[in-house]
Structures are given as C-alpha cells and as structure tokens.
Amino acid sequence: MHPEDPIQPMDSIQQVDPTAPVQQSHPNAVQPTPATNKPLTESKPTASDADAEEFKTEPEASHTEAYDSAAYRYIPQGVQGWNWGAFMFNVYWGLGNKSYLPLLCLIPFFNVIWIFVCGIKGNEWAWVNGDYPDVATFQAVQKTWNRAGLFAFILATIGILLVILMYIFIFAAIFVNFQNDGRTTY
Known part of the structure; x- marks a missing residue:
C-alpha cells in the first residue's frame, strides 16, 4: 500500500x-x-x-454526600429526601424540573409504583437536571412544590375518606331497610 x-x-x-x-x-x-x-x-x-x-x-465524596454516577455530579445532603410535588404532580413536576422519568407515570398500572419512586428520587433528579447555583436556591424552588403536593395529598386523602364514608352510609341504609319487616321500599 x-x-x-x-x-x-x-x-x-x-x-x-x-x-x-x-x-x-x-x-x-x-x-x-x-x-x-x-x-x-x-x-x-x-x-x-x-x-x-x-x-x-x-x-x-464524603459520607454525607451521594454520588450519581449517571450524571457525574455530587448530590449534597440537603437535596436528598421525599418530594411531595414529585409524588402528587409527577408529570407536571417532571416537565417543570427537566426530569422526564416521571413521564413513566402515564403508563397504566405501572404508575401506582412509579409515583412512589418519583417521590423518593424526585429531589435528586431535579438537582442533577436543574441549573441551581446552590442548595438554598434549590430548596426554595422545591419548597413550593412540596407545599402544593402536600396540600393536594391532604385534599385527596380527605376526598377518599368522604367517598368511603358515603358508601358505608349507603350500604348501612340499604341493610337496615332490608331488616325492616323483610320488605323493601325505595
């Protein structure tokens, strides 16, 4: 050659x-x-x-910091923890924080498990994908998501309890009605 x-x-x-x-x-x-x-x-x-x-x-990394090998970034101690916003508003939270793994919550039946993963890993995903200059700024942004998510969780829990109570009262009324002289009146 x-x-x-x-x-x-x-x-x-x-x-x-x-x-x-x-x-x-x-x-x-x-x-x-x-x-x-x-x-x-x-x-x-x-x-x-x-x-x-x-x-x-x-x-x-010291023992107080986790290491995210996928993004080659250190995750500070103040970033880790539960995120109510990622748990309750997973799809909207993910789009707002440039984290697209919460979009997996759109898959039926899989979303029941994945919302808990979003709540656990949400802060870490937001830190890795976001452009936060420091932990204090990150916590200030996520604090609003946490408040809104916790408020939505409380409202959803109260709503579910009220629906359960309503069904209990309806079935109790039907049961009592059948107990009275064996005849039904509506």
Missing part, C-alpha cells in the same frame, strides 16, 4: 484499550472506572509524566 492511500490495513490502526480511562478535557475532571462507575480518587501517572500533579482528580 502507498502512504498516501486513505485506507490503512488493520495492523496499522491503533488498538484502544477499553479498560483504560478516557482522557478528559480538563485535568481535574472526574473519570469513572469501567468496572464500578465510581470516580477515580487519583489517576496513575507514568514515570515519564513531568507534571504528575496535574492528573489528580477530585477527592471521593
């Missing part, structure tokens, strides 16, 4: 090691390990690297 030929034989193509870490654009970027998807605490520079300190990554 000629050197100017654009097609190269397979022997001349550089093979890539799939287990080797990918070089990031920034030397302090967190890189996942292929086997565990956890950030490396420190990359291993070779002896020929003059500036070995440049290749160190961020330290591991």
